[in-house]
Amino acid sequence: MAAPMGDAGEFESWLNDRLDLLEVDREVYGAYILGILKEEESDEEKEDALQGILSAFLDEDTIEEVCKQIISHWKECCNRLAARQNTDDAEVQAIASMIEKQAQIVVKQKEVSKESKKRKEALLAQYANPPTGIDAPGSDKSLFRNTNVEEVLNRQKQKRDQAREDAQKKKETDKMQREKDKLAKQDRKEKEKKRTQKGERKR
Template sequence: MAAVLDFEPWLINKLKSLKTDENVFGSYISGILDSEDSVDDKKDALEGILAEIVESDISVHVNEIIEKWESSRPKEEAPKPVTDVDLQLAKLLESQSLATTTRREYTDEEKKIREAILSQYSQLSDNEENEVNEEEPESPDLVKNTNAADVAAAARGRREQARQEAQRKKEKDKEDREKQKQLKEEKKEKRKTQKGERKR
């Protein structure tokens, strides 16, 4: 681990010598090197980053970073070969015992209770469609869910109220137009009579 720690200061100095932000690019480069990608993929990614930083000798800088990284890593931490995901999943499933493989045996009494519960629920689901229009539920313990009906009734009430308000507004507008028309006529008559008086 100490050898890997030696890589970080070296990378910071390297990025400073390239006149770039060592904090941003340093962590990004370290993340690429720590990934389980192949060496070629790492080189491609590093070339993409360094192309933004330097204009020439990109491959030289990439090779230098890769070599320093490889030499600073402990030998037991050599990259593990990437195994097939399906193979890993199969091994994982084999190692875990699944709870669904064991089947529980029920006593006669438990079977009767279980069947009674299942039959009660199946009757409920069969009768749900019939109960929609009924006001009282079959069992006093069960309460009918009226949420949908309440929401629909509230929506109907709002629509009716909006319709009535629109009708009132329409009537008021009509009255206002009539009043304006009447006032206009009165003004017109007044002007005529004033003109007539002036002529005399």
């Protein structure tokens, strides 16, 4: 477990005091011990490395206890820092969450106000300038005219007009055809009459 530099300072001052009590050169060995504590993974590896360093200065009776104290104090510093970071992270997260919620509320209020403003303007425009053919507000009739009925009636009228026109054309065509037929019939009669008269003359 590696402690960030802020807590390393707190631990480093404790370690320097401890090394001074043990009469070990803190300038050389302090940095080395910190490096071991930061880099080694397990407590056993840390303890083995520390014993290798401190064995030149300490008796076998005290070396194990000193190594355990150093490792224990290192863990405490790391745990305090982790707790502080978690608290800081939680506070930052809570603040970020609050800011995000406030931003959403503000955005929603603006959207609602824009939407209601548009509706209001549309209603005012309708009442201020009613289209022609629509009764004034407050009357029994609807504000909006139903154009469906009007369209249906117009289409029916167009169909009737078209049918009347078609019928008139057909009537005229039929009349002309009858006239032609009548003339043709008359021609045939006259030809028949002439032929008959010629036949009688020949007899």
